[in-house]
Amino acid sequence: MTTLAILLCSCASSSKYWDDFVSSGETMKLFTFVDCANKPDEWPAHQTYYHAGYFSEGWGGSYYAQWVNANKKEESAQLFVSWRWDVGLRNYDKLRFAEPPKWMKNPRCAAVIQSPWSSDKKQPFASAGTPEQLAFEATVAARCAGVIGFIVAVAFLVSWAYASAGYVGAPIDRNPLATLFLLFAFVVSALAWFSCASVSDKIERLRAYYEFFDNLPKDIWGHLLPLSWWQVQRLVGGPPLPTETTVSFGPFYATVAVAALSWALLFGRDILIGMHCAHHDPFKTLRTSAKRQGRPPTPEEITAVLAQTSLGASTLHIEAASRRARVLTWEQ
16 A cells, blocks of 8 residues: 555656756767758757767857767767757756857858766666666565555454444444545555556656667767657657656655554544453343343343443443443343
8 A cells, every 4th residue: 555645755756857867967969950041949850960979169159079970980070059959957068059150161050959868877868777677676665565555454444343343332423434544545555556557657668768779870989870850859758757767665654654543543442442342241141131031131230230340440441331331222
């Protein structure tokens, strides 16, 4: 059994930026050539894009870039950035826009896409682990949560049975409250299952994304060869965030503890009285004697037994006997 709190906490803690998961300042730069005279106002579509293995500042607001062409040969040029898209980044060095000087012959301008890059793993974006590792951890966590949820559910049902015996005859009927509490536990358990299923789906998306990246053509240094339009779209779309591929059950255990404590506070006394009633019946002899005579116990007999039982008894014992007495009186 997980809780709605887990889902809310996980959603609240998720960041839409990748800076928290990748090395600061590390980005993957993809660019395509554009007309310097016509500055684009949107992502240039249906063009070939290149992976910049080297990208550094040059003079006049330009950048020096180096990339690999379709023949796996290195090329380099001075580029002026006319358009820029920063994918999921917040704390990084933004590329500056610049126009080539009018006296420059055959200047080259580019539209550049910057996306997160994990330098340690040599891959775009980031992951909390391998898909196999994440899937194993999610499976183990889901099984543990399921076992704990089953144990808690059984404990609630058993204690509810005792509580039902305990509050029968009480001035206030708590059966609707207990029903709502158990219904809440059932709904929360269902949400837990859907949460685990959602994480499994995100892990599969993560696996598919990095399989796609690994299958892209590269040179011996790991630089991507020229990319088509649809490949770039898939590449910058990125995998799910690391927080979306892991399940944290810390809030789950805390919520289970709070739920158990709340249950104990609401029904603890009734549970104890119910246990006492289930194993100790001061009216058993009276009911047996009256049954032999073919009649129900009289109110006077019930009052006499209750008075005798209450002598030197604990408050809990007296309350249990009083509730049984009320039930016997209603049966008359």
